[in-house]
Amino acid sequence: MLFLCCTPIILSSRLDPLYRGFVPWPRSLHGVVRMVYLSSIPKTSGPQMPEIITYSLRASHNNSDEYYQTISAFSTEVLAHAFQQVPELLGSFQSWNEHTPHISPRDREETVFELLSLGVLWRVYTPSALASRAGARRFLTWLAVLRKRSDILKPGVDLLRGWLGGLLSLHKKPNHPAVPPTLKNMDVLLEWLRASGEFSEDVKRLKAWREFFASLSPGAVSPALQEAIDLAGWFESHSLERLGEYTGHVETFLSNTHPRYHWREDNLFTGRQRVEYHLNMLGSELLNRSLRAGFLETTGKIVIVPPCLKAQTDEECQAKSTPYGERCANCTPGCRVNQVTRLGEKHGFQVFMIPDQLKVFSGDRPELSPGHSVGLVGVSCPLTNASGGWEIKSLGVPAQGLLLDYCGCSYHWHKVGIPTDINLNQLLRLMDDSP
Numbered sequence: 001m002l003f004l005c006c007t008p009i010i011l012s013s014r015l016d017p018l019y020r021g022f023v024p025w026p027r028s029l030h031g032v033v034r035m036v037y038l039s040s041i042p043k044t045s046g047p048q049m050p051e052i053i054t055y056s057l058r059a060s061h062n063n064s065d066e067y068y069q070t071i072s073a074f075s076t077e078v079l080a081h082a083f084q085q086v087p088e089l090l091g092s093f094q095s096w097n098e099h100t101p102h103i104s105p106r107d108r109e110e111t112v113f114e115l116l117s118l119g120v121l122w123r124v125y126t127p128s129a130l131a132s133r134a135g136a137r138r139f140l141t142w143l144a145v146l147r148k149r150s151d152i153l154k155p156g157v158d159l160l161r162g163w164l165g166g167l168l169s170l171h172k173k174p175n176h177p178a179v180p181p182t183l184k185n186m187d188v189l190l191e192w193l194r195a196s197g198e199f200s201e202d203v204k205r206l207k208a209w210r211e212f213f214a215s216l217s218p219g220a221v222s223p224a225l226q227e228a229i230d231l232a233g234w235f236e237s238h239s240l241e242r243l244g245e246y247t248g249h250v251e252t253f254l255s256n257t258h259p260r261y262h263w264r265e266d267n268l269f270t271g272r273q274r275v276e277y278h279l280n281m282l283g284s285e286l287l288n289r290s291l292r293a294g295f296l297e298t299t300g301k302i303v304i305v306p307p308c309l310k311a312q313t314d315e316e317c318q319a320k321s322t323p324y325g326e327r328c329a330n331c332t333p334g335c336r337v338n339q340v341t342r343l344g345e346k347h348g349f350q351v352f353m354i355p356d357q358l359k360v361f362s363g364d365r366p367e368l369s370p371g372h373s374v375g376l377v378g379v380s381c382p383l384t385n386a387s388g389g390w391e392i393k394s395l396g397v398p399a400q401g402l403l404l405d406y407c408g409c410s411y412h413w414h415k416v417g418i419p420t421d422i423n424l425n426q427l428l429r430l431m432d433d434s435p
């Protein structure tokens with residue numbers, strides 16, 4: 001379900017992967033180039049279609065209202081299909097989960113999303129994982145941990161990870177015959193996912209499934225894993241039919257632009273496949289359903305937006321720093337962050353740009369909410385929204401996710417950055433009291 005995209009700050013996983021940054025040139029020069037670029041876009045009186053880099057929730061429409069109807073219906077369809085295609089596997093996991101106190105309880109939405117995540121990640125990455133060396137995986141894992149722990153070392157570590165990832169072919173996608181569905185291969189996959197630094201929340205969740213598979217009788221493990229992979233195969237073809245109109249540019253980006261990312265630390269992040277966009281769109285919707293009741297019980301609502309939503313460059317933006325992230329100073333009427341902040345004043349929610357740590361919102365927050373409890377709406381591109389939902393859930397903060405209509409930050413996607421946007425109707429629907 002949730003969050004954010006774009007700043008060189010360390011955050012928890014949902015935010016962190018997006019904001020680490022390859023900044024192509026000094027920020028002051030970057031600001032000038034961005035201004036020139038934005039002023040070169042012809043102004044028209046009607047709504048403008050944004051430049052589509054990978055995905056657009058608007059497809060050929062003026063807004064993303066239709067996307068939110070589509071993803072809701074598709075998610076319901078996926079839930080029903082999963083319980084029809086693999087009822088015993090899902091049932092035995094739920095029963096095992098109920099009787100395994102050290103594993104956090106999952107509801108049906110989370111269970112299906114996790115199983116699909118396993119199957120999709122297996123299909124996309126197991127060949128790369130098996131082609132990598134164990135020593136390389138361990139070293140890159142160590143670097144991934146280091147970059148999370150140290151803001152100072154992060155730029156150097158990122159550079160090193162980009163070069164090493166390229167050298168050690170961590171990002172290579174070899175043609176590989178079907179990988180046997182065994183626990184050993186699952187272990188290699190999980191180790192590779194950790195080493196990549198992109199999937200820390202996924203790995204935490206999938207470790208529970210690893211434990212579940214290990215609890216099965218030896219003869220039942222491979223058929224169960226194969227069921228997860230087959231379900232993901234069904235998802236891949238059906239999601240393309242239902243969501244493909246929103247992700248048509250992913251393949252163009254991967255074939256035309258992404259080859260230039262070979263030595264970059266965000267090579268893997270920006271190289272995600274179309275099915276991964278679809279999976280994360282589904283995940284955002286399913287986690288919203290799963291966390292909805294808890295979110296509605298909170299007394300104070302906060303929206304966390306990424307800086308790529310603002311109209312001005314970092315240097316020009318007048319936003320004020322707070323412990324909860326930057327707060328808009330309303331310097332530019334046309335700025336989307338300004339507009340969302342004004343909307344919040346009318347509808348009773350506060351707006352911040354991403355804080356250093358999401359945990360500032362956990363626990364009692366009397367200074368943010370009269371009733372002390374805080375519910376978050378996290379805004380981000382699809383690739384990080386669901387993992388952010390997992391993370392914020394683990395911090396005990398009820399949350400909802402909202403996707404950027406399209407991506408455009410200068411850290412990953414666009415040479416100078418284009419202001420992104422969100423669907424305000426959907427934001428107000430999330431804030432509404434209805435379940």
Ligand code: SF4
Nearest residue numbers: 317319328329331335
């Ligand atoms: S309106 Fe707010 S967010 Fe936008 S540039 Fe100004 S201070 Fe920054």
